[in-house]
Amino acid sequence: MTTATIxxxxxxxxxxxxxxxxxxxxxxxxxxxxxxxxxxxxxxxWLVIDYMRNTYLETGQAPTIRSLGKQSxxxxxxxxxxxxxxxxxxxxxxxxxPKPHGCI
Amino acid sequence: xxxxxxxxxxxxxxxxxxxxxxxxxxxxxxxxxxxxEGVYPGLIMANGARMEGIEANVFxxxxxxxxxxxxxxxxxxxxxxGNPGMHIPTWxxxxxxxxxxxxxxxxxxxxxxxxxxxxxxxxLISDSGGKLFAxxxxxxxxxxxxxxxxxxxxxxxxxxxxxxMAAGGHIIFT
Numbered sequence: 001m002t003t004a005t006i007x008x009x010x011x012x013x014x015x016x017x018x019x020x021x022x023x024x025x026x027x028x029x030x031x032x033x034x035x036x037x038x039x040x041x042x043x044x045x046w047l048v049i050d051y052m053r054n055t056y057l058e059t060g061q062a063p064t065i066r067s068l069g070k071q072s073x074x075x076x077x078x079x080x081x082x083x084x085x086x087x088x089x090x091x092x093x094x095x096x097x098p099k100p101h102g103c104i
Numbered sequence: 105x106x107x108x109x110x111x112x113x114x115x116x117x118x119x120x121x122x123x124x125x126x127x128x129x130x131x132x133x134x135x136x137x138x139x140x141e142g143v144y145p146g147l148i149m150a151n152g153a154r155m156e157g158i159e160a161n162v163f164x165x166x167x168x169x170x171x172x173x174x175x176x177x178x179x180x181x182x183x184x185x186g187n188p189g190m191h192i193p194t195w196x197x198x199x200x201x202x203x204x205x206x207x208x209x210x211x212x213x214x215x216x217x218x219x220x221x222x223x224x225x226x227x228l229i230s231d232s233g234g235k236l237f238a239x240x241x242x243x244x245x246x247x248x249x250x251x252x253x254x255x256x257x258x259x260x261x262x263x264x265x266x267x268x269m270a271a272g273g274h275i276i277f278t
Binding site: 015064065066067069075076077080084085087088090103104 | 152154217220225232233
C-alpha cells in the first residue's frame with residue numbers, strides 16, 4: 001500500500017492505483033484519475049461509476065460484468081466503448097473501490 | 105563437445121518480442137469438447153481476457169460446436185460416465201437421469217456465481233468484442249451451415265484462417 005496524491009488529496013492506494021478506502025473518494029478524484037488516463041467522463045461513464053460504487057458500498061463486492069451490463073443502465077457493448085481497457089476494473093478504479101477479484 | 109554451426113540462441117531472441125510478451129495482447133481459444141464442463145472453461149477464459157482488455161477469439165471444433173449450435177447451446181450436459189472428477193462409480197453415472205441431475209446441480213452453482221448460461225455467455229463475449237468462429241472441417245463433417253449457429257457466430261473458418269488470426273497471440277486448447 002502506498003499513498004498517492006490525486007486531485008490534491010493524499011489517498012491510500014494499492015500498486016495498481018485502486019483506492020483502499022472508498023470514503024476517501026469524491027467526484028474530483030474520479031475526474032483526476034480519468035484525466036490521467038486521457039479519458040473524459042460523460043453522463044454514461046458516471047452511470048456506470050455510480051452503479052459500481054453503490055453496489056460495492058451496499059454489498060461489499062464489485063458487480064460482475066454480467067450484472068453491470070444488465071443493471072447499470074449501460075449495455076455490455078457500450079461498456080467496452082466507454083472503458084476500452086476493461087470496464088469492470090477501470091470503472092472500479094474510477095469509482096474509488098478496491099480492485100475486483102472475481103473471474104467473471 | 106561443441107557442435108559446429110550451432111545457432112546462437114541468445115542472439116535469436118528478439119528483445120522487442122520479449123517486451124511484448126510481458127503483457128498478453130491476444131488469446132485464441134479452441135473449444136473441442138461438447139460437455140457443459142468442457143465448454144465453460146473456454147468461455148470463462150475468453151470473457152476474462154476481454155475484461156482485461158485482451159483481444160479474444162474462440163474457435164469451436166468437433167463436439168465443442170454444440171456450444172454454438174442453436175438447438176443445443178442451452179442443453180449441454182455434464183458427463184457423468186468416464187469422468188473421474190465426478191467421484192462416483194462409472195456404473196452409477198450411467199444410470200438414467202444421472203447426467204440430468206449433475207447438470208442441474210452444476211447449472212445452479214454457476215448461476216449462484218453470476219456466470220451466465222451458455223447462450224447468454226456467448227452474447228456477453230460477443231458484445232465484449234470477442235469473436236466466435238466455427239471450424240469448417242467439423243461443419244462439413246456434420247453437414248451443418250452457418251444458419252445452424254447462434255447469431256453471435258462471426259464466421260465458419262478453416263484451420264489456416266484460425267492460425268492466421270491467432271498469429272502474434274497465444275493459443276489455448278480446451
